């Protein structure tokens with residue numbers, strides 16, 4: 001294999017090569033042997049309109065035929081990138097007003113982290129640079145973005161810049177609450193811990209806090225009641241910027257256009273990617289408030305120019321695909337549509353609630369989790385369930401003992417049935433320790 005595969009054991013991949021996906025058909029993908037798999041996670045929580053879409057294909061083709069590339073450096077920009085910026089500015093929650101483009105979620109987080117430093121320098125606060133991230137956070141696999149990510153395998157051996165990062169507790173009520181502690185009391189405790197960390201480390205050295213409105217790769221953690229209001233109070237008290245990482249939650253995933261609207265967050269910056277273009281073209285963006293924009297713009301003017309940007313940032317084909325994606329979302333009446341599917345998904349999963357292996361089911365929009373086992377349940381349970389499900393033709397993602405679900409918005413009622421039925425079978429098979437022999441090797445989601 002001439003490829004070094006991300007988030008894969010390379011030696012294991014030499015022994016058993018990754019499953020080759022050759023085609024998509026709606027929410028289903030088809031491997032080289034013709035086996036079909038319904039993807040209950042829309043790839044990496046991202047293919048919001050499935051794996052084929054005639055309108056996105058046509059939008060990309062038309063843009064390729066009109067202007068296949070241009071940049072946004074030094075006084076030029078693709079007109080369509082400007083159109084996308086206007087559209088995003090109209091959709092973004094307050095107080096966000098401006099966007100800066102990139103190509104991936106990780107580079108959006110890298111950019112946001114750089115902007116924190118630029119912004120604080122512009123204010124003459126040159127020590128106020130470190131960023132607080134949470135246990136369980138995933139913010140990408142660049143340099144600072146990997147350091148912000150909590151998973152040790154993103155740091156180990158890479159010398160990521162840990163000194164730029166401070167870590168605070170995750171909002172996992174099920175696992176981390178004290179006995180008898182209410183959700184509100186737990187949220188307040190997390191806020192008190194954050195405040196104590198800031199006071200201990202000195203607010204004068206801390207520029208920003210980054211958080212996913214609802215955590216994805218950390219186990220699909222929905223914030224407990226009151227959590228974001230408490231956290232924002234602490235940050236405001238210490239003049240610390242809030243970066244909402246909406247790379248998973250943006251564009252309908254949690255039921256509102258943005259996770260910030262689902263959970264009452266008013267961020268200073270927001271990172272977005274994935275569902276911005278339904279993942280049909282690599283495009284990301286960092287949105288910022290007028291205040292952040294103006295401070296950065298003034299500093300850049302004084303320094304001569306704004307010295308940051310990527311060759312492919314604001315790519316015209318990415319902008320065209322994103323605009324068409326947003327048009328499709330508007331036509332489907334995104335929030336109503338996701339709300340309807342969310343109710344269906346919750347109803348379909350509810351049958352699992354009393355299963356002895358299931359500790360909790362969490363659903364918000366089309367982001368859901370089935371968390372297995374009581375505290376201390378053996379590791380590897382999640383992997384076994386996802387293998388059982390893949391052998392039955394449905395891809396889920398396991399995160400420890402959490403089974404993550406985030407289907408495309410184009411999922412049908414029948415496919416939601418298939419997701420719930422297959423998961424119930426896979427959980428039951430794991431519980432009984434009976435492994436259904438797959439016809440062929442089980443795929444790794």
Ligand SMILES: Cc1ncc(COP(=O)(O)O)c(C=O)c1O
Nearest residue numbers: 104105106138139140245247248
């Ligand atoms: C919340 C969050 N931030 C950042 C990223 C990194 O995005 P990318 O893989 O496009 O670099 C991800 C990827 O899953 C993510 O979930």
